[in-house]
Amino acid sequence: xxxxxxxxxxxxxxxxxxxxxxxxxxxxxxxxxxxxxxxxxxxxxxxxxxxxxxxxxxxxxxxxxxxxxxxxxxxxxxxxxxxxxxxxxxxxxxxxxxxxxxxxxxxxxxxxxxxxxxxxxxxxxxxxxxxxxxxxxxxxxxxxxxxxxxxxxxxxxxxxxxxxxxxxxxxxxxxxxxxxxxxxxxxxxxxxxxxxxxxxxxxxxxxxxxxxxxxxxxxxxxxxxxxxxxxxxxxxxxxxxxxxxxxxxxxxxxxxxxxxxxxxxxxxxxxxxxxxxxxxxxxxxxxxxxxxxxxxxxxxxxxxxxxxxxxxxxxxxxxxxxxxxxxxxxxxxxxxxxxxxxxxxxxxxxxxxxxxxxxxxxxxxxxxxxxxxxxxxxxxxxxxxxxxxxxxxxxxxxxxxxxxxxxxxxxxxxxxxxxxxxxxxxxxxxxxxxxxxxxxxxxxxxxxxxxxxxxxxxxxxxxxxxxxxxxxxxxxxxxxxxxxxxxxxxxxxxxxx
Numbered sequence: 001x002x003x004x005x006x007x008x009x010x011x012x013x014x015x016x017x018x019x020x021x022x023x024x025x026x027x028x029x030x031x032x033x034x035x036x037x038x039x040x041x042x043x044x045x046x047x048x049x050x051x052x053x054x055x056x057x058x059x060x061x062x063x064x065x066x067x068x069x070x071x072x073x074x075x076x077x078x079x080x081x082x083x084x085x086x087x088x089x090x091x092x093x094x095x096x097x098x099x100x101x102x103x104x105x106x107x108x109x110x111x112x113x114x115x116x117x118x119x120x121x122x123x124x125x126x127x128x129x130x131x132x133x134x135x136x137x138x139x140x141x142x143x144x145x146x147x148x149x150x151x152x153x154x155x156x157x158x159x160x161x162x163x164x165x166x167x168x169x170x171x172x173x174x175x176x177x178x179x180x181x182x183x184x185x186x187x188x189x190x191x192x193x194x195x196x197x198x199x200x201x202x203x204x205x206x207x208x209x210x211x212x213x214x215x216x217x218x219x220x221x222x223x224x225x226x227x228x229x230x231x232x233x234x235x236x237x238x239x240x241x242x243x244x245x246x247x248x249x250x251x252x253x254x255x256x257x258x259x260x261x262x263x264x265x266x267x268x269x270x271x272x273x274x275x276x277x278x279x280x281x282x283x284x285x286x287x288x289x290x291x292x293x294x295x296x297x298x299x300x301x302x303x304x305x306x307x308x309x310x311x312x313x314x315x316x317x318x319x320x321x322x323x324x325x326x327x328x329x330x331x332x333x334x335x336x337x338x339x340x341x342x343x344x345x346x347x348x349x350x351x352x353x354x355x356x357x358x359x360x361x362x363x364x365x366x367x368x369x370x371x372x373x374x375x376x377x378x379x380x381x382x383x384x385x386x387x388x389x390x391x392x393x394x395x396x397x398x399x400x401x402x403x404x405x406x407x408x409x410x411x412x413x414x415x416x417x418x419x420x421x422x423x424x425x426x427x428x429x430x431x432x433x434x435x436x437x438x439x440x441x442x443x444x445x446x447x448x449x450x451x452x453x454x455x456x457x458x459x460x461x462x463x464x465x466x467x468x469x470x471x472x473x474x475x476x477x478x479x480x481x482x483x484x485x486x487x488x489x490x491x492x493x494x495x496x497x
Contacts, residue, residue, distance in 0.1 A: 002033035004013040004179050007186040007205055009049045010196030015042040021205065024090030025313035026322040031362030035106040035179045038204035042139070043171070043211035046200045050142040050169040052219055053197030058139050058167040059354070062116040071192035072161075073109045076102070079188060081184050083181060088153055090315035092322040092362065095313055101276075105157030107445035108463045112161035122388050128495075131480045137472035139167030140219040144212045144231065148181075148225045148257035149175035149324050150279040150384075157451065158183060159222045160199060162467040168219075169198045173212060177324055179203050199396035213237055220470065220496045222462065223247065224281070226382070227408070227454050235355065236456035245325065245470055247450065249382040250410035252286040254439060255425070257289040257400045261437075266300045268415065268439030269388065271316070274308060274320050274366045278332075278386040279454075282411045282433075282440050284370075285383060288399045294392045298347060298370050301388070305348040305366040312358060322362040323385060331363040332385030336367050339378040339389075344369040350386065375400060396421055404430040409452030411441055432456065442455045 004023065005012050017039040024031045055066075080102060087098040109322025124135040145159040152174060160170045174182035182414050183203045190201050202208055212218055213236040220243035223233040230248030237244035254272065256265045267462035272284035273370055311318035323329045330370070333351055338345050364386060372379050372389040379389055393399045413435035416427045422436040435441030443449050443464070450461025460470040 001033070004033055004035040004183065004203060005047070006274075007183050007201040008035065008046045008197075009200070010190050015039065017203075017333075021203075023090055023177065024325060025089055025178065026324055026362045027314075027358055029326065029362060030356075032089070033180075033482045035176050035275045036072045036175065038202045038208040038211075040211040041200050042209060043204070043208050043421070044215060046171055047142055047215050047217050050171060050200055053195060054139075054141055054169045057164075057169055057195055057198050060263065062119050062165075062167075065167065068111055068193045069109060069112050069165050072189055073106065074196070075112060075188045076106050076109060077194055079184075080272050083153060083184060084295050085314070086181045086184060087178070088321070090180055091149065091152060091324055092313055092435050093279070094318045094321045097315065097318070099153050101151050101154040103156040104152075104442070104445075109161045109202070111463065112165040115165040117473070118465070119419060126482075131478060132479045133476065135413060135474060135476045136474055137166070137468070138471055141168060142171065142218050143168045143471060144173065144218050145170040145221040145222045146176060146209055146225070148175045149177040150276065150281070152178045152181040153185065155224050156185065156336070156404070156432050158467075164194070164198055164462060166468065166471045168471055170200065171212065172199070172201045172220065173208050175202065176203055176205055192281075198267045208436055209233075210236075214240055214241070216240070218242060220244065221246075222339040222470075230457050235466045238275045243352060243460075243470065245450075245460045245462060247462065248455050249408060249452065250281045250283075250409045250455050251286060251382055251406055251408045252282060252284050252413075253286040253288050253403050253406075255288045255290060255396075255403075255414040255416075256293055256297055257414065257416035257418065257421060258293045259395065259417045260293075261417070262293070262296065262300065264437065265415035266297065266304065268450040270308075270412070272413075272439040273388040274305070274386045277320050277323050277364075279324065279384055280440075282442055284385075284411075284439060285388060286379065287388060288402060289390055289392045290396060290399050291360060291394065293451070294370075294390065298368070298390055301390070302347045302368055305368045305388070308362055308366045310350075310353060310365050311355060312361070314324070316419060320366065320386060322365060323442065324362070326362055328385070329364060332364060332383060332387065335378055335381075335383045335385070336387060339369050339376065339387075342376045342378060344376060344378060344389065365383060374405075377414075380407075396425075399430060400425065410455035411435070411451065413437075413439055413441060432461070435439070
């Protein structure tokens with residue numbers, strides 16, 4: 001059985017712990033490898049390596065750091081097929097979806113290539129007589145990222161390219177469910193010329209997470225995952241005096257107005273609800289049918305959901321792959337059972353799907369509920385699977401209130417031809433990322449990603465300028481060069497004259 005180890009100081013190293021996790025191929029249900037789960041001492045040793053590397057890396061000119069990021073970009077493109085297949089083999093999503101997620105991560109690498117410009121400060125001449133003032137941004141030190149199973153390349157690449165381009169060193173704790181991609185990214189960074197110890201990968205479970213949160217030399221923590229864990233990360237990072245950005249769960253709504261391009265809305269919902277088997281924090285899991293559009297919307301969705309091609313990720317005809325683990329399959333199935341019990345109408349039932357030759361794979365077909373209401377758990381809670389709920393409302397105002405009242409505020413979309421409705425929706429909705437006739441409103445790398453309410457703990461989103469600010473600390477310098485005549489001491493608040 002292949003054993004996946006850690007990557008520290010430029011090479012693969014064995015950990016001190018005997019604890020191991022199992023890694024499966026979701027398409028077949030077979031265990032394909034084991035992963036070493038780090039002890040606290042493993043994490044602390046990696047931090048010591050990163051601290052030492054920071055002393056040199058932080059002094060490198062931004063231009064030199066950018067050239068290494070440029071080379072890393074080139075290597076990602078050269079090895080994209082290999083990386084995509086690694087994602088498919090351990091996560092299960094279909095090949096084109098995996099490749100698309102890698103591209104969205106690569107866009108952040110491209111953004112980080114501009115770090116010499118992005119780190120430019122501000123300068124004010126003569127703020128007082130012969131006094132100048134300027135600001136600069138400097139790296140924090142050792143920073144860490146804790147990332148989820150659903151995007152083993154993209155989410156880590158939302159973090160570490162900007163962090164290391166800013167001059168920090170990085171500890172990545174990827175999901176133990178699909179760790180191979182992180183190790184390969186570390187190897188490519190080394191090949192690109194990144195000095196040893198600047199980027200390190202520690203595989204692990206809660207013990208490794210707690211070690212990250214409690215290690216005093218880690219200055220900032222980035223996290224993406226469920227809301228309960230995001231809250232835990234946020235609270236314990238703050239308690240240990242760290243910066244933190246902790247992105248949590250979601251229950252994203254897509255509002256379907258009666259005047260919309262219904263074919264566009266249906267196609268958008270299909271991709272947004274069932275793409276990546278619904279294992280996305282930006283998945284659209286609630287369709288809000290406004291006015292009399294509900295019957296036609298459900299009719300068209302049901303036909304497409306029933307025809308959804310489910311299969312192994314490497315099959316070019318597959319539109320949706322398996323779920324990541326047997327346990328997650330059982331969890332998603334239990335939510336479908338719960339929806340039926342709660343009284344929602346299960347229009348399309350994907351439970352119990354078995355594929356010839358892949359009988360042990362972690363498959364479920366697309367599920368579609370109608371007549372879901374706001375008091376049902378399948379509406380309130382994040383299912384993180386291919387389950388789409390249709391909620392019917394009478395008016396635009398009712399739809400907006402429904403969304404604003406929900407505890408999550410990650411992403412939301414509206415399909416309409418009415419410019420006033422679209423503008424009002426974008427202005428008034430209490431959600432961090434908004435799409436207008438766009439089903440999955442994930443911002444580009446040069447903007448920033450982040451939700452509101454219980455979808456984000458901390459005041460900083462990811463990548464874009466939010467990422468630059470998060471991974472640097474601001475220093476403002478006020479300078480005077482006296483001519484030689486010394487002034488007397490002043491005991492009042494200084495003002496510029």
